[in-house]
Amino acid sequence: MSGATARFSSLGAAVPGIALLVAFGVVPLAVLTVTALGLGATGAGEEPGLTLDNLTQAVTSPRLRQELVASVVVGIGSVLIMLVAGIPLTLAMSRHGGQVGHGRLTSVVFTLPIALPGIVVGFFTILMLGRTGIFGQVVPALGGAAYTLPGIFVAYVYFSFPRVIGPLQAAMSTFDHSLVDTARTLGASRARAFVSVTLPVVLPAVVQVLGTAAAVTIGGYGTIATLAQSERLLPLSVADRLSNGYQVASASGLAVVLALLAAGTLAVSRLLSAWLERRLR
Amino acid sequence: MSGATARFSSLGAAVPGIALLVAFGVVPLAVLTVTALGLGATGAGEEPGLTLDNLTQAVTSPRLRQELVASVVVGIGSVLIMLVAGIPLTLAMSRHGGQVGHGRLTSVVFTLPIALPGIVVGFFTILMLGRTGIFGQVVPALGGAAYTLPGIFVAYVYFSFPRVIGPLQAAMSTFDHSLVDTARTLGASRARAFVSVTLPVVLPAVVQVLGTAAAVTIGGYGTIATLAQSERLLPLSVADRLSNGYQVASASGLAVVLALLAAGTLAVSRLLSAWLERRLR
Amino acid sequence: MSESGLVIDDLSVDYDSTRAVSGLSLHVPDGQTLAIVGPSGCGKSTVLRTIAGLTRPAEGRVVVGGRDLTHVPASARDVGLVPQNYALFPHLSVRGNIEYGLKARGVDKVARREAVDRLLAFTELTPLAQRRPSQLSGGQRQRVALARAMAIEPSVLLLDEPLAALDPQLRGAMRRQLLDLLGATTSINVIVTHDRHEALSMADVVAVMRDGRLVQAGSPRELWQAPADAFVADFLCGATYVDVVLDQDAVHAFDGRWAIPYAAVDAARPATGRARGRLLLRPDSLVLSEHRGTGTVPALVRHAEFVGESTLVTLEVAGTAVSVRTDQPVTTGTTVHAGLAGRPVAHPHPEEIAA
């Protein structure tokens, strides 16, 4: 009995977690979708009744479509830029990680910024690239750049920094550097070894980090909330629909689109990573 | 030469990452602090000149002090609740993880919600516990609970779910279950083995996860932005100072406090975790 | 029925849908040491976990001193376990580790202190009592794990590959030390190992397992003298069984290429006609010579390795590979003549007596 008991009992301990997931995950998503379809609660100016408009508005309205595209471009683009800087950095850290406290300190410095709220990141950007920002005072053309797409992009690059470096570092710490050493002895240049050995081997982990960081970045509200003046991203419209006139059904539709976009980015990256991983096994 | 070259060149590849950190991390923090001290840009209604008021307002103003306390309580409390549910769950997953795709699927289900933006989480809560929320329709006392501290707390528990489970699962995957098996053969009951062996061994990892998740939760803006009606949290005030009258210096002060609070939570957890870790080594 | 010692009775264990152990029966008398030996994946560790109560058997019983433990939880079995990696509690000192089981059993502080002090002295760990496991060498960790398991005065002490985690250079000395420590206990010891030298040298009873089944059990000398089949011969003795035909003149092996006179072999001439049998060729069974002689067979030297004490030679005789240990220098690729050195055992199978 004991073996089976041990197993059941430890799974039993997991029940509260699973129950929580169901209560907090499945139910609200269902309610959200029902509301978005016009079958649940509606706002003052909204018609009840089944409609797909609330869900398709992000694709049909040109303004929302533009926000959707900008959200994806900013979310994935900023993470990609961080990856280009982060992969060599974290690889170097993992190779020299053995060297006393050094590596530990670097690790803390690089991951501490994960604690910086999106709203503070947005604020930084205003102080740097805002209309009276310090860069604007030096180069007038940069004044107010914080509120343009390039400025928002810069803010999001900073936002994704710790969200990329931390997980990347964890993933790279298991990289077998003897693969590169062996490639070198076989005659490969440093660049060739990187492209033909390192990159293919770390790609599944990189794709997964990319997906997770991009999903978080796409859904982040704080940064864009501080920077939204001319340019807009999707999370903003969800909040606006609620605060301006309490358009519950419309906001629900946008929230479903936003959630699907973020979760979709994550899910796609997971699938791609698993597929790449299988190719290695 | 080659050994030294290899080492320098791979560290060299890390330079862009380090440069980025300096440009995006040190400079804005310095500017933010200078502004908060009243020495940088100020808003229309603000006096320039050296002052600590902007930094101390969170402690001196009763309303802001209350927000500060609520931020800390909600941030750390919601993560603690998740830990209680999450530790047995992830331990069970790590023991039975060897069992084919099963564990992988569970892992995806539990971490996918990390992609759900805070703003969507806030929205969920409104649909469940808002004035016309489904729980409110069944139990009238729960109507509008979303806007009270307990409701906000529930929202943040959900927000921290994937932010706790994911890292916790990674940390638990290396737990040596033969420790528990051995404790059992020595006569320890299941509960005794958990308290006297499992918990002390996983504590450093748990504290680190707690710190990171709490820091992110404290700084998160999306959820509270949707739920703020009567109750307020600190990130809200930062945004408000900017949108209402562009009080740059005051907002900077609050942003510095918020950043220190979040980064401090992370740093304290790191130190505590390192200390606990040393006690194990 | 009151049985003394450890009785494993028709034990079968499933992992998911695979049968890891199948119909295993063993008996270890009180105070003796059983070694379960076999290649990786043969089910030997599963047997250990089942005795400890950490895995539930699908069928069969585990009985210790007449008490059926099959349905008793691990924490109430009085079975001490020394896991393969020792699984020392990293947050407790050496003393804390050894004390753990006594605390869990509610032994009072004075008795605990006295028992731990005695075990520390016994395992020569007294000066290290306040150290953390991470500050110990591999051999010291092994002794802590042993002292911890012994503290509860178990009726059965289980050791999972007790030497595998140690530096190969130290293994010999550690094996001798472990033997001394185990010799001083009165409990039944069960050691799981994949190393035949460990099994032969440490156990009173050796059980050879393969694919979840017991192949042979007996004293080390019994198994060494008469391995049950080609697998045990190869695994435990590094030896080969060769089929032979016994007739009135000689014992014939390798399709008649080798005729061994009865004077050179420990086998009885069949009463009449011919009989079949098998000849156990150990590495030291053969002597090699450059010249043909009575009772020799020509053999091709496939490999010759100098290993210090001797040269390990792989011979090919009529397509069969035979290992030989010799002191003479031989050259790969040459032909040598092999004859029996001593009196290896031939087992004529009576049921196979031919006309």
Next chain:
Amino acid sequence: MSESGLVIDDLSVDYDSTRAVSGLSLHVPDGQTLAIVGPSGCGKSTVLRTIAGLTRPAEGRVVVGGRDLTHVPASARDVGLVPQNYALFPHLSVRGNIEYGLKARGVDKVARREAVDRLLAFTELTPLAQRRPSQLSGGQRQRVALARAMAIEPSVLLLDEPLAALDPQLRGAMRRQLLDLLGATTSINVIVTHDRHEALSMADVVAVMRDGRLVQAGSPRELWQAPADAFVADFLCGATYVDVVLDQDAVHAFDGRWAIPYAAVDAARPATGRARGRLLLRPDSLVLSEHRGTGTVPALVRHAEFVGESTLVTLEVAGTAVSVRTDQPVTTGTTVHAGLAGRPVAHPHPEEIAA
């Protein structure tokens, strides 16, 4: 100066502030195999990495076929490396792994295909050419790593613990196969190992290292016959050096407790007076008897382990532990009488001749 073979000249290597290798000089002629052996942390792997160009020496040179490689990058050294864990590229097939070096060197497709086909056939991997490394057994992986390193036709082939990653049960067979494969190459092979049997059986030259320094180098038989010091005797031969005094009557050991007649020992009587020397006692140097005889010494049996082929006995003679391999049954705790079995080597130190 044109030197043939591999020359390691006064090589020192630092890791951070510690000197991992100190003043190492070695010469390996063309076509020969060097085995570097020593306990873990002795610096043997560092030597390998330095030859490969993956670690930069603090001092000294590495010269191959007269070409000073010390400042040549790893990618231009023509040195093949088989890392300890084999480090196969997980994303490439067996063919892709073997082909890698040829691609990196810009060999054209037809020549590449032809070379890989030849190596696949040579290492008997042709049917597995399309497999991924993860689908291979340990032995197959080893062969892929070997074929990959051989593909670039290196002047030096480095093997880091080539058998350590394999199941102990398979190691013997894999060692013989590896020897066959290496025997067919014309390059200089350098094998790093901690296993003395591997070193003795695979190498033409064995170098014993300890704490970053070379202790002794020579042919396996040279080292086996005359280990330089107690460390090499113990590490390589499992033997013990015993200090002796030679006088006109006998060789005296253990403070005079043991008088060995000159008839039983391979030592020359000193011309006059007394001389000091040392006697190498191997496990098979002594025969044990229950009865006192000429040239025997009483010894206490501390341990006796049956390991099949023989019983390993640890004797205590005047406080010194001596290992003996015997066929006779002995009992722990009893006293036996040990005498020399054959003619072990005594090295009288001429400079230490006493009055």
